[in-house]
Amino acid sequence: MARSSLDKGGTVTRAQQLRRVAAAVLAAVALVVGATLLPAHTGARDGSLLTAYDASRVVAIGPDLAGVAHSHNDPATKNALGRGGEVSAETVDPTSRQDAASNAAYVARERALPDPRLTTVPVMQKRRAVPQDRYAMAGGCYTVQAPNGTYISRDGGAGLTTTTTRRSDAEPFTFRATDLGVYLLFGTASDFVGSPATTGAAAMAAAPSPATEWTARKTRRGFLFSVGEGRHLSLTGHTVTVSPKAVPFRLARTTGCTAYPESQVDVSGRPHAGVTSYQEVRGYVDAHTHGQAWEFLGGQVHCGKPWDEYGPAYALKDCVDHSVTGGNGAALEALLSGEPTHDPVGWPTFKDWPAPNSLTHEGTYYKWMERSWRAGQRVFVNLLVENNKLCEIYPLKRNSCDDMDSLRLQAHDMYEFQDYIDAQYGGPGKGWYRIVTSPWQARKVINAGKLAVVMGIETSLPFGCTYKKVPLLGDQPACTTAQIDAGLDEMRALGVRQMELVNKFDNALSGIAGDNGTTGAVVNAANFLETGSYWDMQHCAPADGESSDHAQFAAPDISAGQQDALFGAVGQLFGLANLGTLPLYGPPAHCNSRGLTNLGAHLVDRLMAKNMLIDPDHMSVKARDSLLSQLEANSYAGVLSSHSWSTPDAYPRIYELGGYVAPYAGDSTGFVEKWRRHLGWADPRYYFGFGYGADMNGLGAQGNPRGPAAANPVTYPFKGFNGVTVDKQRAGQRVYDINVDGVAQYGQYADWIEDITHVAGADGPALEDDMMRGAEAYLQTWERAQGIAPDSCRNPDLQVGVKKFKRAARPGTTIRTLMHRVGQPWQRLGSRFVYCAGTGAKDVKLTVRLTDNGKVSATR
Incomplete structure (x- = not known):
């Protein structure tokens, strides 16, 4: 299972934790105070940089830059058609109005085609009176009977006895799986069957621990239960003990158990599936989320995780540096959310988090993901993510900051996560979360009614491909083609099938689109620390009048962030805002002069040769143009934009290649407008379906609520796809309502889908149809990447x-x-x-x- 958290036997003491937290808080306070005193870099190049910081010049640039530190909810960023942000003569949308109308009409005709026949499947296998194997009792309520016919019951204290022959007097146990075939035996007093340190009498324990985790093994005479090496649940007379001798116990279904604390799903009805394993599929697509981001940036930035063997009380906890100060010392969370303090308690109250603008807290807890799957999602792209420089700067960490080490760890976690979900739903292969490595496998998984999970990469330095700017020698790449080939082979062997070339820094493969405002200033500083150079942003003239640029300047306003701000905020709080020599660029618009390098072109060739999906998001306009030209020269269809970090000129080219586009989800109102625009880019030569990129877990603020007074709000319960019923979701004491809470956590995407159809008005059924066709369109792009x-x-x-x-x-x-x-x-x-x-x-x-x-x- 996953590495144990510090409160479950880790090596770091509580005192050490507190000292680290105190140091981090002090550093944050000092850096926040000092961040406003940032002078400008004076190294002008070709007139692209102002020679000195001049506030009057910044104001003169215009209102777009005057308010450059956008809030998380600014439609100009959160709901932008293209979050890539650069504009130039090359970024004009080439689609004429006539072509756009024709393409939209084509999509309308496609919706009239016959839909595939669907069936339903159970969420898990039918529970029998006696478990059929060692995995089948997960989540069930059972009595435990000794070989002599007596039942385990309480002895009046903390011990367990087998003095009763009446089943009605037996203690009913909830079997809570912690791993495949491993269980907590949860009693009616919310306690656990525990074992002594060596051998002796078993006793009920108040909290779960390794001493309460029982590995089950099925024999012809019943089930054997062991804990640790060579210690088994046994009997000494009528006393339940732990000894070297294993005793077979018989299990039988019963009632009267105490439910194990868990988040609800609140979707009723069986999941939809295909009538054959190879037919056309239906389902929503999230093409961009970070389900294992709890490990990145050293593993201490993100608070909570998507699962814990002991349940939500352990998985959904705030960070130590948040909780130790009562939510008042969480400088990073305060900067990102705009809230000066927050209630650090997660489960079961969730007063302040998760929330749409809370970027440091877990959003993809497995039960929340289950809700989205139950409501109709069928493709989930999990992107492995890292940024080594900002990881190094952040003072709290438990993991390596090396990009590739982090990616390996997150890939490992994905398989552990799959095993954990399998454990909850009946055994190996029985769970709804299925990692897939081909479109054929994905189609089979979806038609079986499960969620096809695609592994991808979004990291700043893939394969160690940074570069250093050396005086007189220029850029010196830190990787070779052989290193790229070996790294790609390793990642593909782990299961990676989708990849971006860059994330936050220029690297040896490509230039970056850059960030603007506060984030741009600090990430640019990190770019300097990593490469020895700042972004070479040259002035370029906007041509289409609709795309916002990523304007650069040197005086960050730390009072607000923007929706993709975590990287910038980390650097801002813990070191980068204190460099003192940031460049101050000339008037917008700005375009990065760094494009696709020879090493980048080599990687693109290798990705095509391995039939992988290539995502040009985050690349500079120049680099993305070169990449798309390379794909066009090879007629390669395996391309997709997963979260709107491209510009409007690129989307028609992606569709023309036979690729796929999933815009950033954002607010429901903004997403509907993006959908309408994309209809005009659809290519009649290919099947059309639509998806979204949630970008949840640290990298993107989620959709805000429209408010309970908004026109045509979502009413609960509502009917979801194929007849399922979706009610307000309950998690502990919290009840979520999309109208009030927005997309607070991943389970709310079921509600968000309903909300966008309300926003679309009369076009709502058409939008829902296109979203449900999203999984098929994604698979068809992936098939074409295979040479079909x-x-x-x-x-x-x-x-x-x-x-x-x-x-x-x-x-x-x-x-x-x-x-x-x-x-x-x-x-x-x-x-x-x-x-x-x-x-x-x-x-x-x-x-x-x-x-x-x-x-x-x-x-x-």
Whole structure:
């Protein structure tokens, strides 16, 4: 299981924790006070930098820069069409109004096509009277019977006895899984069956610990339970003991158990699934979230984690540096949220967190993710994330700051997380969280009614590819093509299938889009510490009049942040705002002169060769243009923008390649407007579906509530996709309402989906349809990245003659072979694939019949 937290036997003492926290708070206070005294860098280059800091010049730049420290809720950033922020003559949207109208009309026609037939599946296997294996009792209520027919009951104190033969007198235990086949036996007094340090009488313990975790093993005579090495639940007379001798106990379902404390899901109805494993899928897509970000930046920035073997009381705790001061010393949280203090108590009250603007607190607890899955989500892209320089600066840490070490750790956590969810839902492979490594596997998982989880990368220095600017020698990359190849091979072996080349710093692969305002100043300082150079932002003239630039200046206002501000705030509080030599750039707009390097182009070649999905978000305009040109030269469709960190010129090119776009979720009102704009970019040669990038867990503020007085609010309970019922979610003592709370945590995306359909008004059904088609569109882009041609109905130039088609679709041909031969099907309805064939003026629709195991049986 995951590494134990400090309050469960770690090596760091409470006194050491307090000393570290005190040092961090003192450093934060000193740096916040000093951050306003930041002089400017005087090294002008080609007129792009002002030679000295002059407040009058900053004001003269205009209102966009005068308020450069945007709030988290500023629509100009949170709900921007393109968060990449750079503008130039190259960033003009080339789509004409006529083309946009034609593309939107195409999407409308697509919605009228037949939908795949769906079925439902249970959340978990049916619970039997007697567990069928060592995994099946997770979450169940059971009596425990000794071989002589007596039952375990309480002895009147803390001990356990087997003096009763009446089942009604037996103690009913809730079996709470901590790992696969490992359980806490939770009693009616909210206590736990515990074991002594060596051998002796078992006794009820007040709190969970390794001494209360029992590993079950099934035999023909019953279940054996062990704790530690060579110690088993046993009997000495009628006393329940722990000894080297294992005794088989029989379990039987019962009632009367005390429920183990847990967040509710509050979605009723069975999850939807396909009638075949290979048909067209339905489901929402989150193409960009950081589910294991509790490990990044040294593992002490993020408060809470998505699971703990002992449940929400242990997983959903505030950071020590927050709780030790009663929420008053949390400088980073205060800067990001705009709230000077907060209630540090998480479970069960959640008074102040999680919240849309609380970027240091956990948002993807597994029960909250379950709610989103139960309501219809079917693709979740988990991005491994790190920034070594800011990790080094932050004073509290328990993990390595090396980007690749952190990525390895987070990938490992993903598999542990999958195991933990499996443990709760019946055993290996039984859980709803399934890590997938191919579109074929993802389709099978989704059609089984589960959540397909794709592993991706968003880090500042992938494969160690930083560079150092050396006088007289210029940029000296710290990686080689061989290092890139080896690193990519390692990440792919771990399961990575989606990748961004940059995040916050220029690196040896690409220039960065940069951040603006407060964040821009401090991240630019970190860029200098990492590379020996600041961003080379040159003045460029906006051409489309709609994209906001990432304006740069040198005097950060620490009174507010912006929606992607965690990196900047960390640096601002713990060292970067104190450098004293930041550059002050000329008038906006600004474009990074650093583009895609030769090493970056090599990595793109390797990503294409390995059929991986390439995300150009966060790249400079110049670098992204080069990357897209490289993909266009290779007709490579495996490209997607996952959270709006591109510019409007790039989106039509991504669609034209056969790629996928999932804008940053943000507020429901802003998202609807983004959807409407993207309809005009849809390419009629490809299946269209829409997704979102939540960017939850430290990197992006979530959607704000529209307010209970807003027009057409969400009313509870409401009907979700395929007939499920969604009610207000309860977590401990907290009840969440999207109208009041917004997207406070990941479970609220079920409600957010409902809210965007309300915002869309008469277009609500069309928007929901496009969102539910999102999973299919994502999978089809991924298939095309595997070398599969698009379908021959939307692309008549790809049609072949009927005879040739039938030869390619001989009986016994597998689906994957069929698609490599004749491309993607136009429709995938149950066990029928529909294609177009013919070389004359009239298309012929051919139906390929498939067997249950996905092989061609006949073509008509």
